[in-house]
Amino acid sequence: MKSSTRAVLGIALAAVVLIATALWLGRTDQDSGHTVLRLRIWDESFVPAYRASLDAFERANPDVRVRITVVPWASYPEKLRLDVAGGAAEDLFWTNLYEDYADAGRLLDIGALLGAGAVRAWDPSAVAQYTRGGRLWAVPQFVDGGTAVYYNRELLAAARVDPGELATLRWSPGADDTLRPLLRRLAAVAPWAYNAAHDFQSIDLPYLGSAGGRFQDGERYVFDDPQGVTAYTYLTRLVAEGLAPSAADTNTSRDFTKTAFLQGRMALFQSGTYNLAQIAQQAHFGWGVALMPRGPAGRVSTDNAIGVAGNATTRHPDAVRRVLAWLGSAEGNRYLGENGATIPAVVADQGVYREYWARKGIDVSPFFDVLDGPRIGSGGGPGFAAALKAIDPILGEMFLGRIPVPEALSRARDAAQQAAGRQ
Structure with missing residues (x-):
């Protein structure tokens, strides 16, 4: 085989591999007829819990696929800021410093999306953290407890x-x-x-x-x-x-x-x-x-919560709504507490976290007891x-x-x- 022929075949094979990889990673909006959404987080240790939760979501919503992207915390805030400004951010992303995005109209209004009653399921301190201007700007995912x-x-x-x-x-x-x-x-x-x-x-x-x-x-x-x-x-x-x-x-x-x-x-x-x-x-x-x-x-002590925000520029708002509703539900949120990694923001699921550590012989009450007293705000704003x-x-x-x-x-x-x- 001539070297030029081998080169052409090599380029063609590389193109096939790249296309297949892109499809596998969910880099296209359509994946074999499915709507593909992307979720950005900053902690790789949460991938198994989210994958298990999203797999359950996908079984109930076979027309939607959710891909997870991990951007380490060291570069997360700056990269997210640039990507949101440039229109390259994922459909959904973790946030704790959300105010600038909310003020700039970059986030979906959770109350308008899921209904005002959705907040009743979530930790009140987390709801307060993500409320600005009378509107809720993220679906709480987990809370840290106290120090x-x-x-x-x-x-x-x-x-x-x-x-x-x-x-x-x-x-x-x-x-x-x-x-x-x-x-x-x-x-x-x-x-x-x-x-x-x-x-x-x-x-x-x-x-x-x-x-x-x-x-x-x-x-x-x-x-x-x-x-x-x-x-x-x-x-x-x-x-x-x-x-x-x-x-x-x-x-x-x-x-x-x-x-x-x-x-x-x-x-x-x-x-x-x-x-x-x-x-x-x-x-x-x-x-x-x-x-x-x-x-x-x-x-x-202070307490802090992490939420998932919806990108206001997403091309799939209905699919985003369904994913946010799932991640904020007792059934979808409980996966984050099953292995003791974090305290779910859905109040009904928080017992799962305590029970996990009780089985391990670890008393986690100091993290909760300290919150019975006064708290200091963790800061925020533009x-x-x-x-x-x-x-x-x-x-x-x-x-x-x-x-x-x-x-x-x-x-x-x-x-x-x-x-x-x-x-």
């Missing part, structure tokens, strides 16, 4: 700390502080006692709230008030005293402290339910969950993602000890306000 403390039983035993002591801990700038003395005991048996670091949901917000402060007042950033100075001064002191890892490590890797805990090198790891499944799978030591420390204003991005490097320098806390918070507040205003 708690994972602890290493072996390290506590080595330091002669009873796990029951953790429930009584108090952090304070005054003489009634009991957290720092306990951390010093733990630091004698572990490289690090605690994960004090710039971690927005697990550390920043709970400390701000339990100091009596807030992150935002409406769309104004107010975390630099005296309560904010109290909270961040306490945290940065823990780092300076070696009770928590250096910010040189935690600034460059958001997973540094979780990895340290999983490796048995950290005694206490304050976080949420979003890390529970991984810790259960990968921690090769005895561990448990306790209430987070109480601050001057008590225990104040330009919120840009504001967080502007804050990060300044607070990173603060945790490194290079900028005094009051100055750093003031600068970060100004940077956040300016970044949000430019959006």
Whole structure:
């Protein structure tokens, strides 16, 4: 066979493979007579649960196929922003910072799509999070619960700390502080006692709230008030005293402290339910969950929800409506809680999550009990993602000890306000 003939055949074969691959991935709107929708998420670990749920949907709706795309969180917000602006976004996508899209008319109105009664099935805090201007802009999928403390039983035993002591801990700038003395005991048996670091949901917000402060007042950033100075001064002191890892490590890797805990090198790891499944799978030591420390204003946690939004430019609005109705139903949403990965947003399904961990011998009540008290808002509004991005490097320098806390918070507040205003 001549080389030119082989080349032509090779090109033809490559074309066939590319076409077949495109069809298999759902890159065309029609797939053997089916309407093909695309769903974008940022966590690959959710693919099996979503695939199982969507397979059940497709059996009941044989004219629709749903393909899942995973874009890692590190690039997700920016890529979604560009794709929505360029008309290349999927029909459905995960969102937690939705306000800019809603204000720009880029999202489907869920109430108009599914009916006003649909919200009765969903966690009220999740509904509140995705309501703006009197309209709901996403179908809640799962909630994080509150913040708690994972602890290493072996390290506590080595330091002669009873796990029951953790429930009584108090952090304070005054003489009634009991957290720092306990951390010093733990630091004698572990490289690090605690994960004090710039971690927005697990550390920043709970400390701000339990100091009596807030992150935002409406769309104004107010975390630099005296309560904010109290909270961040306490945290940065823990780092300076070696009770928590250096910010040189935690600034460059958001997973540094979780990895340290999983490796048995950290005694206490304050976080949420979003890390529970991984810790259960990968921690090769005895561990448990306790209430987070109480601050001057008590225990104040935040909670957060992830929702699925409908792209207002979709060419298949009826199919999108049916998928959203399924993902927001008790039957469709329960798949997200069956393996204990997350707490379903459908209230009727949340027992599935608790039952799963009860069978594993894990008491998850600290994540829920903390929400019986006051909560701090997790922030939002136009330009919120840009504001967080502007804050990060300044607070990173603060945790490194290079900028005094009051100055750093003031600068970060100004940077956040300016970044949000430019959006």
